[in-house]
Amino acid sequence: MNRIRKRDLLSVLFRSFYIQSxxxxxxxxxxxxxxxxxxxxxxxxxxxxxxxxxxxxxxDFFNAHPYMASFAxxxxxxxxxxxxxxxxxDKRPILVFKERMMSPLxxxxxxxxxxxxxxxxxxxxxxxxxxxGIVGVITFLVLYNVPHLYxxxxxxxxxxxxxxxxxxxxxxRGTQKxxxxxxxxxxxxxxxxxxxxxxxxxxSNYGNKGLIFFLVxxxxxxxxxxxRRITIxxxxxxxxxxxxxxGLLVQSG
Amino acid sequence: MNLLxxxxxxxIFGGIVSLDTTACFQIxxxxxxxxxxxxxxxxxxxxxxxxxxxxxxTPWLLEMPIGGAKNSEGNLGxxxxxxxxxxxxxxxxxxxxxxxxxxxVWGLVVSWIGWKFVESMRRSNVKLSYLADKAAExxxxxxxxxxxxxxxxxxxxxxxxxxxxxxxxxxxxxxRLVAYVPDFFDVPFGYAKFGLMALGVGAMISMFLxxxxxxxFVGGVVISLIVAIVF
Numbered sequence: 001m002n003r004i005r006k007r008d009l010l011s012v013l014f015r016s017f018y019i020q021s022x023x024x025x026x027x028x029x030x031x032x033x034x035x036x037x038x039x040x041x042x043x044x045x046x047x048x049x050x051x052x053x054x055x056x057x058x059x060d061f062f063n064a065h066p067y068m069a070s071f072a073x074x075x076x077x078x079x080x081x082x083x084x085x086x087x088x089x090d091k092r093p094i095l096v097f098k099e100r101m102m103s104p105l106x107x108x109x110x111x112x113x114x115x116x117x118x119x120x121x122x123x124x125x126x127x128x129x130x131x132x133g134i135v136g137v138i139t140f141l142v143l144y145n146v147p148h149l150y151x152x153x154x155x156x157x158x159x160x161x162x163x164x165x166x167x168x169x170x171x172x173r174g175t176q177k178x179x180x181x182x183x184x185x186x187x188x189x190x191x192x193x194x195x196x197x198x199x200x201x202x203x204s205n206y207g208n209k210g211l212i213f214f215l216v217x218x219x220x221x222x223x224x225x226x227x228r229r230i231t232i233x234x235x236x237x238x239x240x241x242x243x244x245x246x247g248l249l250v251q252s253g
Numbered sequence: 254m255n256l257l258x259x260x261x262x263x264x265i266f267g268g269i270v271s272l273d274t275t276a277c278f279q280i281x282x283x284x285x286x287x288x289x290x291x292x293x294x295x296x297x298x299x300x301x302x303x304x305x306x307x308x309x310x311t312p313w314l315l316e317m318p319i320g321g322a323k324n325s326e327g328n329l330g331x332x333x334x335x336x337x338x339x340x341x342x343x344x345x346x347x348x349x350x351x352x353x354x355x356x357x358v359w360g361l362v363v364s365w366i367g368w369k370f371v372e373s374m375r376r377s378n379v380k381l382s383y384l385a386d387k388a389a390e391x392x393x394x395x396x397x398x399x400x401x402x403x404x405x406x407x408x409x410x411x412x413x414x415x416x417x418x419x420x421x422x423x424x425x426x427x428x429r430l431v432a433y434v435p436d437f438f439d440v441p442f443g444y445a446k447f448g449l450m451a452l453g454v455g456a457m458i459s460m461f462l463x464x465x466x467x468x469x470f471v472g473g474v475v476i477s478l479i480v481a482i483v484f
Binding site for chain 2: 017018020021022023024025026027030031032034035038041042048051052055056059066067106110114115118119121122123125126129130133134136137140141144145148180183184185186187188189190191192193194195196197199200201204205206210213214215216217218219220221222223224225226228231232233235236237239240242243244246247248250251
Protein backbone atom coordinates (compact mmCIF):
# COMPACT_ATOMS: atom_id res chain seq x y z
CA MET A 1 0.00 0.00 0.00
CA ASN A 2 1.38 3.41 -0.99
CA ARG A 3 2.18 6.07 1.55
CA ILE A 4 2.58 9.79 0.97
CA ARG A 5 6.14 10.92 0.26
CA LYS A 6 7.72 14.35 0.71
CA ARG A 7 7.76 14.63 -3.07
CA ASP A 8 3.94 14.34 -3.15
CA LEU A 9 3.55 17.08 -0.55
CA LEU A 10 5.93 19.30 -2.51
CA SER A 11 3.86 18.71 -5.61
CA VAL A 12 0.71 19.74 -3.68
CA LEU A 13 2.55 22.84 -2.42
CA PHE A 14 3.59 23.82 -5.94
CA ARG A 15 0.06 23.31 -7.25
CA SER A 16 -1.40 25.31 -4.35
CA PHE A 17 -0.02 28.50 -5.96
CA TYR A 18 -2.60 27.92 -8.72
CA ILE A 19 -5.51 27.00 -6.46
CA GLN A 20 -7.63 29.99 -7.55
CA SER A 21 -7.05 29.65 -11.32
CA UNK A 22 -10.55 28.39 -12.08
CA UNK A 23 -12.32 30.34 -9.30
CA UNK A 24 -16.02 30.58 -10.10
CA UNK A 25 -19.23 31.79 -8.48
CA UNK A 26 -20.69 28.29 -8.10
CA UNK A 27 -18.01 26.05 -6.57
CA UNK A 28 -15.42 28.72 -5.89
CA UNK A 29 -12.16 26.82 -5.16
CA UNK A 30 -13.72 23.38 -5.81
CA UNK A 31 -11.85 22.53 -9.01
CA UNK A 32 -8.69 24.18 -7.65
CA UNK A 33 -8.70 21.96 -4.56
CA UNK A 34 -9.10 18.85 -6.71
CA UNK A 35 -6.27 20.04 -9.00
CA UNK A 36 -3.96 20.43 -6.00
CA UNK A 37 -4.80 16.97 -4.66
CA UNK A 38 -4.27 15.09 -7.95
CA UNK A 39 -0.70 13.98 -6.97
CA UNK A 40 -2.24 12.47 -3.82
CA UNK A 41 -4.94 10.68 -5.84
CA UNK A 42 -2.27 9.26 -8.15
CA UNK A 43 -0.26 8.05 -5.17
CA UNK A 44 -3.03 6.57 -3.03
CA UNK A 45 -5.80 5.29 -5.28
CA UNK A 46 -5.20 1.83 -6.68
CA UNK A 47 -8.56 1.09 -8.31
CA UNK A 48 -10.72 3.07 -10.73
CA UNK A 49 -13.58 3.23 -8.21
CA UNK A 50 -11.32 4.68 -5.53
CA UNK A 51 -9.98 7.24 -7.97
CA UNK A 52 -13.44 8.29 -9.19
CA UNK A 53 -14.74 8.64 -5.64
CA UNK A 54 -11.65 10.64 -4.66
CA UNK A 55 -12.05 13.05 -7.56
CA UNK A 56 -15.79 13.55 -7.03
CA UNK A 57 -15.25 14.14 -3.32
CA UNK A 58 -12.87 16.99 -4.00
CA UNK A 59 -14.52 18.54 -7.05
CA ASP A 60 -17.41 19.76 -4.95
CA PHE A 61 -17.84 23.25 -3.48
CA PHE A 62 -14.91 24.53 -1.46
CA ASN A 63 -13.94 27.98 -0.36
CA ALA A 64 -11.17 29.34 1.85
CA HIS A 65 -8.53 32.00 1.84
CA PRO A 66 -6.09 30.94 -0.93
CA TYR A 67 -3.02 30.82 1.33
CA MET A 68 -4.80 29.23 4.28
CA ALA A 69 -6.22 26.57 1.96
CA SER A 70 -2.78 24.93 2.41
CA PHE A 71 -3.93 23.77 5.85
CA ALA A 72 -6.90 22.06 4.23
CA UNK A 73 -4.68 20.52 1.54
CA UNK A 74 -2.25 19.12 4.13
CA UNK A 75 -4.90 17.70 6.42
CA UNK A 76 -7.01 16.29 3.56
CA UNK A 77 -3.87 14.53 2.29
CA UNK A 78 -3.44 13.00 5.74
CA UNK A 79 -7.11 11.96 5.98
CA UNK A 80 -7.14 10.41 2.51
CA UNK A 81 -4.00 8.46 3.38
CA UNK A 82 -5.51 7.27 6.68
CA UNK A 83 -8.74 6.28 4.97
CA UNK A 84 -6.82 4.03 2.57
CA UNK A 85 -4.42 2.63 5.17
CA UNK A 86 -7.17 1.94 7.71
CA UNK A 87 -9.67 0.85 5.03
CA UNK A 88 -12.48 3.23 6.02
CA UNK A 89 -15.79 2.06 4.62
CA ASP A 90 -17.45 5.43 5.04
CA LYS A 91 -15.55 8.47 3.83
CA ARG A 92 -18.12 11.04 4.93
CA PRO A 93 -15.89 12.26 7.81
CA ILE A 94 -13.54 13.68 5.15
CA LEU A 95 -16.39 15.68 3.61
CA VAL A 96 -17.64 16.86 7.01
CA PHE A 97 -14.10 17.89 7.93
CA LYS A 98 -13.75 19.81 4.66
CA GLU A 99 -16.98 21.69 5.35
CA ARG A 100 -15.91 22.49 8.90
CA MET A 101 -12.54 23.82 7.71
CA MET A 102 -13.97 26.37 5.28
CA SER A 103 -15.14 29.13 7.62
CA PRO A 104 -12.14 29.23 9.98
CA LEU A 105 -9.72 29.15 7.05
CA UNK A 106 -11.60 31.94 5.29
CA UNK A 107 -12.05 34.08 8.40
CA UNK A 108 -8.46 33.69 9.60
CA UNK A 109 -6.94 34.31 6.19
CA UNK A 110 -9.08 37.38 5.51
CA UNK A 111 -8.42 38.85 8.94
CA UNK A 112 -4.69 38.13 8.91
CA UNK A 113 -3.66 38.68 5.29
CA UNK A 114 -6.19 41.02 3.68
CA UNK A 115 -6.98 43.04 6.79
CA UNK A 116 -3.60 43.11 8.53
CA UNK A 117 -0.46 42.03 6.65
CA UNK A 118 -1.38 43.62 3.31
CA UNK A 119 -2.29 47.10 4.65
CA UNK A 120 0.66 47.06 7.05
CA UNK A 121 3.18 46.04 4.38
CA UNK A 122 1.64 48.46 1.86
CA UNK A 123 1.73 51.46 4.18
CA UNK A 124 5.32 50.74 5.25
CA UNK A 125 6.19 50.33 1.56
CA UNK A 126 4.53 53.65 0.67
CA UNK A 127 6.29 55.52 3.51
CA UNK A 128 9.70 54.13 2.57
CA UNK A 129 9.03 54.79 -1.13
CA UNK A 130 8.53 58.49 -0.34
CA UNK A 131 12.05 58.75 1.10
CA UNK A 132 14.04 55.84 -0.33
CA GLY A 133 12.38 55.23 -3.69
CA ILE A 134 12.44 51.67 -4.92
CA VAL A 135 13.61 50.34 -1.52
CA GLY A 136 10.02 50.85 -0.34
CA VAL A 137 8.67 48.65 -3.11
CA ILE A 138 11.13 45.87 -2.28
CA THR A 139 10.34 46.20 1.44
CA PHE A 140 6.62 45.87 0.69
CA LEU A 141 7.19 42.66 -1.28
CA VAL A 142 9.45 41.16 1.40
CA LEU A 143 7.19 42.14 4.32
CA TYR A 144 4.18 40.63 2.60
CA ASN A 145 5.69 37.50 1.15
CA VAL A 146 7.59 36.23 4.19
CA PRO A 147 4.37 35.42 6.12
CA HIS A 148 2.63 34.50 2.87
CA LEU A 149 5.15 31.82 1.90
CA TYR A 150 5.55 30.70 5.52
CA UNK A 151 1.83 29.99 5.81
CA UNK A 152 1.72 28.22 2.46
CA UNK A 153 4.54 25.85 3.47
CA UNK A 154 3.58 25.42 7.13
CA UNK A 155 -0.06 24.89 6.16
CA UNK A 156 0.80 21.81 4.14
CA UNK A 157 3.30 20.56 6.73
CA UNK A 158 1.15 21.10 9.84
CA UNK A 159 -2.02 20.00 8.10
CA UNK A 160 -0.41 16.73 7.07
CA UNK A 161 1.15 16.24 10.50
CA UNK A 162 -2.05 16.87 12.46
CA UNK A 163 -4.86 15.68 10.19
CA UNK A 164 -8.23 16.12 11.95
CA UNK A 165 -6.54 17.89 14.89
CA UNK A 166 -5.52 20.90 12.80
CA UNK A 167 -9.00 22.32 13.43
CA UNK A 168 -7.96 23.11 17.05
CA UNK A 169 -5.10 25.30 15.82
CA UNK A 170 -7.37 27.32 13.56
CA UNK A 171 -9.64 29.04 16.05
CA UNK A 172 -10.31 32.72 15.45
CA ARG A 173 -10.74 33.20 19.20
CA GLY A 174 -7.25 31.92 19.92
CA THR A 175 -5.67 34.28 17.43
CA GLN A 176 -7.73 37.37 18.33
CA LYS A 177 -5.06 38.78 20.68
CA UNK A 178 -2.48 38.75 17.87
CA UNK A 179 -4.85 40.59 15.53
CA UNK A 180 -5.39 43.23 18.21
CA UNK A 181 -1.64 43.78 18.51
CA UNK A 182 -1.35 43.97 14.73
CA UNK A 183 -4.13 46.57 14.60
CA UNK A 184 -2.21 48.69 17.19
CA UNK A 185 0.84 48.50 14.96
CA UNK A 186 -1.16 49.45 11.85
CA UNK A 187 -2.76 52.39 13.70
CA UNK A 188 0.73 53.60 14.69
CA UNK A 189 2.06 53.19 11.15
CA UNK A 190 -0.99 55.10 9.81
CA UNK A 191 0.07 57.99 12.07
CA UNK A 192 3.53 57.82 10.49
CA UNK A 193 1.92 57.77 7.02
CA UNK A 194 -0.01 60.96 7.82
CA UNK A 195 3.19 62.76 8.86
CA UNK A 196 5.22 61.30 5.95
CA UNK A 197 2.69 62.55 3.38
CA UNK A 198 2.45 65.88 5.18
CA UNK A 199 6.23 66.23 5.25
CA UNK A 200 6.45 65.37 1.55
CA UNK A 201 3.79 67.98 0.65
CA UNK A 202 5.28 70.64 2.97
CA UNK A 203 8.65 70.31 1.23
CA SER A 204 7.09 70.49 -2.24
CA ASN A 205 6.39 73.73 -4.13
CA TYR A 206 2.95 73.94 -2.54
CA GLY A 207 4.25 74.41 1.03
CA ASN A 208 1.77 75.39 3.73
CA LYS A 209 -1.23 75.67 1.41
CA GLY A 210 -0.75 72.13 0.17
CA LEU A 211 -0.25 70.83 3.71
CA ILE A 212 -3.41 72.50 5.04
CA PHE A 213 -5.40 71.20 2.08
CA PHE A 214 -4.04 67.68 2.69
CA LEU A 215 -4.90 67.71 6.41
CA VAL A 216 -8.43 69.02 5.80
CA UNK A 217 -9.03 66.46 3.04
CA UNK A 218 -7.73 63.65 5.28
CA UNK A 219 -10.21 64.63 7.99
CA UNK A 220 -13.07 64.87 5.47
CA UNK A 221 -12.28 61.55 3.87
CA UNK A 222 -12.45 59.56 7.14
CA UNK A 223 -16.28 59.51 7.44
CA UNK A 224 -16.65 59.03 3.68
CA UNK A 225 -14.38 55.99 3.59
CA UNK A 226 -15.82 54.69 6.86
CA UNK A 227 -19.43 54.63 5.66
CA ARG A 228 -18.52 53.37 2.18
CA ARG A 229 -21.86 54.33 0.69
CA ILE A 230 -20.17 55.01 -2.62
CA THR A 231 -17.67 52.92 -4.54
CA ILE A 232 -13.95 53.64 -4.41
CA UNK A 233 -14.03 54.81 -8.03
CA UNK A 234 -16.50 57.52 -7.04
CA UNK A 235 -14.49 58.42 -3.95
CA UNK A 236 -11.40 58.91 -6.13
CA UNK A 237 -13.35 60.84 -8.75
CA UNK A 238 -14.95 63.16 -6.19
CA UNK A 239 -11.55 63.64 -4.53
CA UNK A 240 -10.07 64.70 -7.87
CA UNK A 241 -12.92 67.12 -8.60
CA UNK A 242 -12.73 68.73 -5.14
CA UNK A 243 -8.92 68.93 -5.27
CA UNK A 244 -8.83 70.58 -8.68
CA UNK A 245 -11.61 73.01 -7.76
CA UNK A 246 -9.78 74.05 -4.61
CA GLY A 247 -6.51 74.22 -6.55
CA LEU A 248 -8.10 76.57 -9.08
CA LEU A 249 -9.62 78.71 -6.31
CA VAL A 250 -6.27 78.95 -4.53
CA GLN A 251 -4.54 79.89 -7.77
CA SER A 252 -7.09 82.54 -8.72
CA GLY A 253 -7.27 83.89 -5.13
CA MET B 254 10.17 54.52 -26.79
CA ASN B 255 7.60 54.06 -29.55
CA LEU B 256 3.93 53.34 -28.96
CA LEU B 257 4.17 49.76 -30.22
CA UNK B 258 6.90 48.86 -27.71
CA UNK B 259 4.98 50.55 -24.90
CA UNK B 260 1.85 48.69 -25.93
CA UNK B 261 3.68 45.36 -25.97
CA UNK B 262 5.24 45.91 -22.55
CA UNK B 263 2.06 47.10 -20.84
CA UNK B 264 -0.01 44.30 -22.39
CA ILE B 265 2.32 41.67 -20.92
CA PHE B 266 2.26 43.50 -17.59
CA GLY B 267 -1.56 43.60 -17.76
CA GLY B 268 -1.68 39.82 -18.19
CA ILE B 269 0.72 39.29 -15.28
CA VAL B 270 -1.20 41.72 -13.04
CA SER B 271 -4.44 39.92 -13.82
CA LEU B 272 -2.84 36.56 -12.96
CA ASP B 273 -1.32 37.78 -9.71
CA THR B 274 -4.51 39.55 -8.60
CA THR B 275 -6.46 36.31 -8.21
CA ALA B 276 -5.56 33.41 -10.47
CA CYS B 277 -2.12 32.39 -9.27
CA PHE B 278 0.82 33.15 -6.97
CA GLN B 279 -0.66 36.33 -5.42
CA ILE B 280 2.80 37.54 -4.44
CA UNK B 281 1.47 41.12 -4.75
CA UNK B 282 3.40 42.23 -7.82
CA UNK B 283 -0.08 43.22 -9.01
CA UNK B 284 -0.37 45.89 -6.30
CA UNK B 285 -0.15 49.45 -7.67
CA UNK B 286 2.99 50.25 -5.68
CA UNK B 287 4.84 47.44 -7.47
CA UNK B 288 3.20 47.30 -10.90
CA UNK B 289 3.20 51.07 -11.49
CA UNK B 290 6.88 51.28 -10.50
CA UNK B 291 7.72 48.42 -12.87
CA UNK B 292 5.87 50.15 -15.71
CA UNK B 293 7.70 53.34 -14.89
CA UNK B 294 11.03 51.52 -15.04
CA UNK B 295 10.13 49.81 -18.32
CA UNK B 296 8.93 53.09 -19.88
CA UNK B 297 12.04 54.93 -18.72
CA UNK B 298 10.48 57.12 -16.01
CA UNK B 299 10.68 55.17 -12.74
CA UNK B 300 10.03 58.23 -10.52
CA UNK B 301 6.64 58.96 -12.08
CA UNK B 302 5.72 55.24 -11.99
CA UNK B 303 6.61 55.13 -8.31
CA UNK B 304 4.59 58.31 -7.62
CA UNK B 305 1.56 56.78 -9.37
CA UNK B 306 2.03 53.63 -7.26
CA UNK B 307 2.20 55.67 -4.04
CA UNK B 308 -0.95 57.62 -4.99
CA UNK B 309 -3.01 54.57 -6.03
CA UNK B 310 -1.89 52.04 -3.41
CA THR B 311 -3.60 53.22 -0.23
CA PRO B 312 -7.11 54.17 -1.52
CA TRP B 313 -7.52 50.73 -3.15
CA LEU B 314 -6.72 49.01 0.17
CA LEU B 315 -10.36 49.65 1.04
CA GLU B 316 -11.32 46.88 -1.36
CA MET B 317 -10.70 43.44 0.04
CA PRO B 318 -10.97 40.34 -2.13
CA ILE B 319 -12.99 38.46 0.48
CA GLY B 320 -14.88 35.42 -0.76
CA GLY B 321 -16.88 36.28 -3.85
CA ALA B 322 -16.84 40.03 -3.21
CA LYS B 323 -17.44 42.08 -6.33
CA ASN B 324 -14.51 44.45 -6.42
CA SER B 325 -13.27 46.67 -9.21
CA GLU B 326 -10.02 45.76 -10.92
CA GLY B 327 -8.13 48.60 -9.26
CA ASN B 328 -4.82 46.90 -9.98
CA LEU B 329 -5.39 46.89 -13.75
CA GLY B 330 -6.78 50.43 -13.65
CA UNK B 331 -3.72 51.69 -11.75
CA UNK B 332 -1.36 49.94 -14.16
CA UNK B 333 -2.97 51.54 -17.21
CA UNK B 334 -3.10 54.91 -15.42
CA UNK B 335 0.63 54.76 -14.66
CA UNK B 336 1.44 53.74 -18.24
CA UNK B 337 -0.69 56.56 -19.66
CA UNK B 338 0.67 59.24 -17.34
CA UNK B 339 4.22 58.32 -18.30
CA UNK B 340 3.30 58.19 -21.98
CA UNK B 341 1.74 61.70 -21.78
CA UNK B 342 4.82 63.16 -20.06
CA UNK B 343 7.46 61.30 -22.07
CA UNK B 344 5.84 62.42 -25.32
CA UNK B 345 5.39 66.00 -24.07
CA UNK B 346 1.63 65.79 -24.58
CA UNK B 347 1.06 67.55 -21.28
CA UNK B 348 2.70 68.39 -17.94
CA UNK B 349 3.06 65.94 -15.05
CA UNK B 350 0.13 66.94 -12.80
CA UNK B 351 -2.35 67.19 -15.67
CA UNK B 352 -1.12 63.83 -16.95
CA UNK B 353 -1.62 62.25 -13.51
CA UNK B 354 -5.20 63.52 -13.15
CA UNK B 355 -6.33 62.43 -16.60
CA UNK B 356 -4.56 59.08 -16.31
CA UNK B 357 -6.18 58.36 -12.93
CA VAL B 358 -9.65 59.16 -14.34
CA TRP B 359 -9.01 56.82 -17.28
CA GLY B 360 -7.73 54.20 -14.81
CA LEU B 361 -11.07 54.34 -12.97
CA VAL B 362 -12.91 53.53 -16.21
CA VAL B 363 -10.48 50.67 -16.86
CA SER B 364 -10.96 49.26 -13.36
CA TRP B 365 -14.74 49.19 -13.85
CA ILE B 366 -14.53 47.61 -17.33
CA GLY B 367 -11.88 45.18 -16.08
CA TRP B 368 -14.22 44.00 -13.33
CA LYS B 369 -17.01 43.34 -15.88
CA PHE B 370 -14.63 41.08 -17.84
CA VAL B 371 -13.43 39.29 -14.71
CA GLU B 372 -17.02 38.77 -13.61
CA SER B 373 -17.89 37.15 -16.94
CA MET B 374 -14.76 34.97 -16.69
CA ARG B 375 -15.82 33.77 -13.25
CA ARG B 376 -19.23 32.88 -14.63
CA SER B 377 -17.76 31.00 -17.58
CA ASN B 378 -15.37 29.16 -15.23
CA VAL B 379 -18.45 27.33 -13.88
CA LYS B 380 -18.46 25.37 -17.14
CA LEU B 381 -14.92 24.20 -16.39
CA SER B 382 -16.22 22.62 -13.17
CA TYR B 383 -18.95 20.75 -15.09
CA LEU B 384 -16.43 19.52 -17.67
CA ALA B 385 -14.18 18.42 -14.81
CA ASP B 386 -17.08 16.35 -13.41
CA LYS B 387 -17.26 14.48 -16.71
CA ALA B 388 -13.49 14.02 -16.75
CA ALA B 389 -13.70 12.60 -13.22
CA GLU B 390 -16.23 10.00 -14.38
CA UNK B 391 -13.77 8.94 -17.06
CA UNK B 392 -10.87 9.18 -14.54
CA UNK B 393 -9.01 11.52 -16.84
CA UNK B 394 -6.64 13.28 -14.43
CA UNK B 395 -4.68 15.25 -16.99
CA UNK B 396 -7.94 16.65 -18.41
CA UNK B 397 -8.97 17.88 -14.97
CA UNK B 398 -5.58 19.58 -14.58
CA UNK B 399 -5.83 21.19 -18.01
CA UNK B 400 -9.39 22.37 -17.41
CA UNK B 401 -8.25 24.04 -14.21
CA UNK B 402 -5.24 25.65 -15.89
CA UNK B 403 -7.44 27.02 -18.68
CA UNK B 404 -8.64 29.43 -15.97
CA UNK B 405 -5.06 30.75 -15.74
CA UNK B 406 -4.95 31.32 -19.49
CA UNK B 407 -8.33 33.12 -19.38
CA UNK B 408 -7.14 35.37 -16.56
CA UNK B 409 -3.94 36.27 -18.42
CA UNK B 410 -5.71 37.07 -21.67
CA UNK B 411 -8.47 39.09 -20.05
CA UNK B 412 -5.89 41.23 -18.25
CA UNK B 413 -3.78 41.54 -21.39
CA UNK B 414 -6.71 42.42 -23.70
CA UNK B 415 -8.26 44.96 -21.30
CA UNK B 416 -4.86 46.60 -20.87
CA UNK B 417 -4.07 46.54 -24.59
CA UNK B 418 -7.38 48.10 -25.66
CA UNK B 419 -7.58 50.65 -22.86
CA UNK B 420 -3.97 51.78 -23.25
CA UNK B 421 -4.34 52.04 -27.03
CA UNK B 422 -7.59 54.04 -26.73
CA UNK B 423 -6.02 56.14 -24.01
CA UNK B 424 -3.02 57.06 -26.11
CA UNK B 425 -4.82 57.55 -29.44
CA UNK B 426 -8.11 59.19 -28.45
CA UNK B 427 -7.76 60.36 -24.88
CA UNK B 428 -4.38 62.05 -25.40
CA ARG B 429 -6.03 64.48 -27.87
CA LEU B 430 -8.39 65.59 -25.12
CA VAL B 431 -5.52 65.89 -22.64
CA ALA B 432 -3.51 67.99 -25.09
CA TYR B 433 -6.25 70.67 -25.02
CA VAL B 434 -5.74 71.39 -21.31
CA PRO B 435 -3.65 74.58 -21.01
CA ASP B 436 -0.31 74.26 -19.19
CA PHE B 437 -1.24 76.79 -16.48
CA PHE B 438 -3.66 74.19 -15.09
CA ASP B 439 -0.68 72.09 -14.00
CA VAL B 440 -0.25 73.86 -10.63
CA PRO B 441 -3.92 73.60 -9.49
CA PHE B 442 -4.05 70.02 -10.79
CA GLY B 443 -1.17 69.24 -8.41
CA TYR B 444 -3.67 69.42 -5.54
CA ALA B 445 -5.18 66.18 -6.87
CA LYS B 446 -2.06 64.31 -5.72
CA PHE B 447 -2.57 65.60 -2.18
CA GLY B 448 -6.27 64.75 -2.38
CA LEU B 449 -5.40 61.15 -3.30
CA MET B 450 -2.85 60.96 -0.48
CA ALA B 451 -5.52 62.28 1.91
CA LEU B 452 -8.01 59.70 0.66
CA GLY B 453 -5.42 56.99 1.33
CA VAL B 454 -4.84 58.21 4.88
CA GLY B 455 -8.60 58.54 5.42
CA ALA B 456 -9.08 54.97 4.20
CA MET B 457 -6.44 53.63 6.59
CA ILE B 458 -7.82 55.60 9.54
CA SER B 459 -11.38 54.47 8.86
CA MET B 460 -10.21 50.85 8.66
CA PHE B 461 -7.98 50.72 11.71
CA LEU B 462 -8.66 53.56 14.05
CA UNK B 463 -10.91 53.10 17.05
CA UNK B 464 -10.90 54.32 20.66
CA UNK B 465 -8.68 51.45 21.77
CA UNK B 466 -5.83 52.10 19.37
CA UNK B 467 -6.16 55.89 19.02
CA UNK B 468 -3.19 56.22 21.37
CA UNK B 469 -1.02 54.21 18.96
CA PHE B 470 -2.07 56.45 16.07
CA VAL B 471 -1.21 59.57 18.09
CA GLY B 472 2.05 57.90 19.15
CA GLY B 473 2.91 57.26 15.49
CA VAL B 474 2.17 60.91 14.63
CA VAL B 475 4.22 62.29 17.55
CA ILE B 476 7.25 60.05 17.01
CA SER B 477 7.36 60.68 13.27
CA LEU B 478 6.89 64.44 13.81
CA ILE B 479 9.89 64.44 16.15
CA VAL B 480 11.91 62.45 13.58
CA ALA B 481 10.79 64.81 10.79
CA ILE B 482 11.75 67.92 12.80
CA VAL B 483 15.09 66.55 14.00
CA PHE B 484 16.22 65.18 10.64
